[in-house]
Amino acid sequence: MCRQQYRGAEWMLCAITLCLFDRSAAQISYSVSEEVDKGTVVGNLAKDLNIHTQQLEERGFRIVSGYSKKYFEANLRTGALFVHERLDREELCPNLPRCSLNIEGLLSYPMNIYRIEVNVLDINDNAPSFLEQIHVFNISESSSTGERYPLPIAQDADTGSNSVKTYKLSLNEHFSIDVSSGGDSMSAELVLQKALDREKQPIIKLTLTAVDGGKPAKSGTMQILVNVVDVNDNTPSFGKSLYKISVTENVPIGTTILKLNATDLDEGSNSDIRYYLMKRGNVDSPEKFSVIPESGEMIVMAHLDYEDINAYELRVRATDQGASPRSGYSKVLVEVVDVNDNAPEISITSIMTPVKESAEIGTVVALVTVTDKDGGKNGLTSCKVKDSVPFKLTSNYKNYYSLIVDGVLDREIVSLYNVTISAVDEGSPPLSSTAVITVGISDINDNAPRFSEANVNIYVKENSKVGVIITSTTAEDADANDNAKLTYSLIDTYPKSIPITSVVNINSETGDIVSLQSFNHEELKTFQFKVQATDSGVPPLSSNVTVNVFILDENDNSPAILAPYSEHGSVNSESIPYSAEAGYFVAKIRAVDADSGYNALLSYHLSEPKGNNLFRIGTSTGEIRTKRRMSDNDLKTHPLVVLVSDNGEPSLSATVSIEVVVVESTADIQTQFRHVPIKEESFSDLNLYLLIAIASVSLIFLLSLISLIAVKCHRSDGSFSRYGAPMITTHPDGSWSYSKATQQYDVCFSSDTLKSDVVVFPAPFPSVDAELVSINGGDTFTRTQTLPNKDKVGYTLQLMLE
Numbered sequence: 001m002c003r004q005q006y007r008g009a010e011w012m013l014c015a016i017t018l019c020l021f022d023r024s025a026a027q028i029s030y031s032v033s034e035e036v037d038k039g040t041v042v043g044n045l046a047k048d049l050n051i052h053t054q055q056l057e058e059r060g061f062r063i064v065s066g067y068s069k070k071y072f073e074a075n076l077r078t079g080a081l082f083v084h085e086r087l088d089r090e091e092l093c094p095n096l097p098r099c100s101l102n103i104e105g106l107l108s109y110p111m112n113i114y115r116i117e118v119n120v121l122d123i124n125d126n127a128p129s130f131l132e133q134i135h136v137f138n139i140s141e142s143s144s145t146g147e148r149y150p151l152p153i154a155q156d157a158d159t160g161s162n163s164v165k166t167y168k169l170s171l172n173e174h175f176s177i178d179v180s181s182g183g184d185s186m187s188a189e190l191v192l193q194k195a196l197d198r199e200k201q202p203i204i205k206l207t208l209t210a211v212d213g214g215k216p217a218k219s220g221t222m223q224i225l226v227n228v229v230d231v232n233d234n235t236p237s238f239g240k241s242l243y244k245i246s247v248t249e250n251v252p253i254g255t256t257i258l259k260l261n262a263t264d265l266d267e268g269s270n271s272d273i274r275y276y277l278m279k280r281g282n283v284d285s286p287e288k289f290s291v292i293p294e295s296g297e298m299i300v301m302a303h304l305d306y307e308d309i310n311a312y313e314l315r316v317r318a319t320d321q322g323a324s325p326r327s328g329y330s331k332v333l334v335e336v337v338d339v340n341d342n343a344p345e346i347s348i349t350s351i352m353t354p355v356k357e358s359a360e361i362g363t364v365v366a367l368v369t370v371t372d373k374d375g376g377k378n379g380l381t382s383c384k385v386k387d388s389v390p391f392k393l394t395s396n397y398k399n400y401y402s403l404i405v406d407g408v409l410d411r412e413i414v415s416l417y418n419v420t421i422s423a424v425d426e427g428s429p430p431l432s433s434t435a436v437i438t439v440g441i442s443d444i445n446d447n448a449p450r451f452s453e454a455n456v457n458i459y460v461k462e463n464s465k466v467g468v469i470i471t472s473t474t475a476e477d478a479d480a481n482d483n484a485k486l487t488y489s490l491i492d493t494y495p496k497s498i499p500i501t502s503v504v505n506i507n508s509e510t511g512d513i514v515s516l517q518s519f520n521h522e523e524l525k526t527f528q529f530k531v532q533a534t535d536s537g538v539p540p541l542s543s544n545v546t547v548n549v550f551i552l553d554e555n556d557n558s559p560a561i562l563a564p565y566s567e568h569g570s571v572n573s574e575s576i577p578y579s580a581e582a583g584y585f586v587a588k589i590r591a592v593d594a595d596s597g598y599n600a601l602l603s604y605h606l607s608e609p610k611g612n613n614l615f616r617i618g619t620s621t622g623e624i625r626t627k628r629r630m631s632d633n634d635l636k637t638h639p640l641v642v643l644v645s646d647n648g649e650p651s652l653s654a655t656v657s658i659e660v661v662v663v664e665s666t667a668d669i670q671t672q673f674r675h676v677p678i679k680e681e682s683f684s685d686l687n688l689y690l691l692i693a694i695a696s697v698s699l700i701f702l703l704s705l706i707s708l709i710a711v712k713c714h715r716s717d718g719s720f721s722r723y724g725a726p727m728i729t730t731h732p733d734g735s736w737s738y739s740k741a742t743q744q745y746d747v748c749f750s751s752d753t754l755k756s757d758v759v760v761f762p763a764p765f766p767s768v769d770a771e772l773v774s775i776n777g778g779d780t781f782t783r784t785q786t787l788p789n790k791d792k793v794g795y796t797l798q799l800m801l802e
Helices: 008-020 053-058 284-288 683-715 717-723
Strands: 026-031 041-043 062-064 072-075 078-082 100-107 112-123 136-138 147-148 163-170 173-180 185-191 203-212 219-229 242-248 256-259 273-278 289-291 297-300 311-320 327-337 345-351 364-371 381-385 392-396 400-405 416-425 430-441 455-461 470-473 487-495 503-505 512-517 526-536 542-552 572-577 585-588 602-607 615-619 623-626 637-646 653-663 724-731 738-740 743-747 771-776 780-786
Touching: 026 041, 026 345, 053 683, 062 072, 072 100, 100 242, 163 173, 163 185, 173 203, 203 273, 242 256, 273 289, 289 311, 297 430, 345 416, 345 430, 364 392, 364 430, 455 470, 487 503, 572 585, 585 653, 602 615, 615 637
Parallel strands: 026 112, 136 219, 242 327, 455 542, 572 653
Antiparallel strands: 041 078, 062 100, 072 078, 100 112, 147 185, 163 203, 173 185, 203 219, 256 297, 273 311, 289 297, 311 327, 345 364, 364 400, 381 416, 392 400, 416 430, 470 512, 487 526, 503 512, 526 542, 585 623, 602 637, 615 623, 637 653, 724 738, 738 743, 771 780
16 A cells, blocks of 8 residues: 555556556665765665666656655666765754665566565764753752762663763762663663762862764763752652553553652652653654643653554653752653564675675575564564575574575576575564575685787886876776776796896785886886786786887987087087098998987088088088189188987087188098099999999999898897898889888988998887997998897898998
8 A cells, every 4th residue: 555655656656556557566675875976886776686787778667756855867778777866864864873764676567566565774974962951950958868869860862882882981989870771772770879068069060071982982971060059858759660551552542641740758849749741862762752740640742653652661760849859760661562564674784795606505505584573472473484495594592594505507598597585474464575685606716817919008208207108007897896807016027137026016915017217218128928827816827028128219318429429519620631532421420320220311501601512521420521622712721510419309419629721632631541532513424334334333232241140140049030031122202121020121322422321220129129230342241230139120231231
């Protein structure tokens, strides 16, 4: 039947639905803590109700409740029931030891109703508090030691272990505190330890502290003022220290349930007694009951509900009307008699799932608790497992059961069980309920982590910042939970001389590899290490991936001028005859650059004097030659500044100064090894043919030389056979291309000279070092540098064509 909470359209929808359709699923139960974040998943309705997620959207599944707020909503794509509004157990179920919200899930076409119960679990989010900030005791100075004075009880909106557990009293010489428990409540009494003397201390200030049982515990305080008064030495006394009465939960409002009676041996106003109901920590108590001060009649002020509170422990006070009033105290225990109006409730307090398929018979899967808010026979229940499944219930104690394995489990046959538990009470007529426990069957850890590839090549620029992530390695594990939780570690490195812990570090959780130093391409071009991924299974499984790191060159080295010339700042001089023809060789500037590739490709320029029309320099060779013959108007001394620039971004450069002196005859020239002037303005046909012949012979020589090198390397270590034979291609513009396997080298000659340098720049190749080779003089093969690794990356060649 629809609850009273339904209002408006929702109430009508519920009524029409129940009238037209008599189809409903068994009630399912979930638990969620109060104050959880919005969006927190409570349970999977699609799985628990055995409904495909596609049907949820097609049949318009929605959550209906009779509450003022829509506390829960369903995700139609996943079937998850999640928190939609803030849950406050104290607001939803004030003063109730157990808080549950009942909602319905509706499916259309055809219409189905699923009853869902969500238990809101208490957290310790409320501190104990007193209804009064200051409580005053008027105690006669004639009071005997040992006399007791009930203290106000603190209230705590939390329940169970989070409610008030004890009281503490500030240190003093007159009073102590005696804490006692009765049922689910705690009470405290102020005990007089030392006789009072009003003349010495008329007012005593104490602090009462209430402490709850939460972790961490919370507390609240109240000030107690003790007024020490004189004379009136007889305290009203109740006939009983405890009154017990039973009231049915449907008792009418205004019914008198008890008449209090206290006596006072004093006379006059000192024996005129008034009765009062003391405020309790349970704020609901004063609202449920009231006492008429003059007569002492206790009446019911509000409807009672056994399912909300089945017993009330009240404190009553009888106070005389003397000049110094004295009070007597008593307890009233009101027991609410139940009627059978609640079905049993099944809760799963602990679920151990999934269960390994190797689990033995008798293995505990879940702990089941059955409760019934009713009392007596109405609250007695029995519980069993429905259908034929390899599980059964065994009784632990009263309504506590264990769901255990009762047969052989085979994941390959059944990987998931929906175990239905049925509970029925002994009321008349009996009421029943069911709950479904989903038990998954799991495998053992039989899958090792797997990387997507066996080798990872990464490229890092030199001079990069320390602490940056240079790459991230990620492995996948087909297992689940801890068996799929991976940790990453570094295990070894190549070359062995490099301690990997000083170069890189790895995040054990994410696999991010972080550099620990700034790399220098000129010192370290490549290194290798392995990353191991290990799962958390028992026993753990692992796999490795090889990481090759290549340091990319940055343009961080300026060109250096080679001898016999020195850099800018000193004077270098050369002499040429006055009769020198156009193209006369003056000098050659040589420079080197510690960088690699295009960063080491140098070009030569005359930067001073500006607009010089007598000399020119080969941009790629560094050769300084005359552009024309001398004239009488030309100076005898020509200071030149040569700028050598590399091809990096940004470009770095160096300068050298040369002073060219014009002499009258060649006998005065001190510089040796002058080349014969070449007249470039005009070439005869014979010169052209001669040039072609020289180039052809040089090309044939170069091809023969490279072939010889390839054969020798192939015979020695087989490295060339690994990467393929080299290939040299001659382009129409006079440049050469040298290719080897996946590497290709472009060799360019300048058009302003027949003497050129050939520079070959190696490309990175996995797991190898580099070797530098040069060819001097056209027919001499010299290995100028060999790194320890046997494998070769490439060569830097210098070809001198005369």
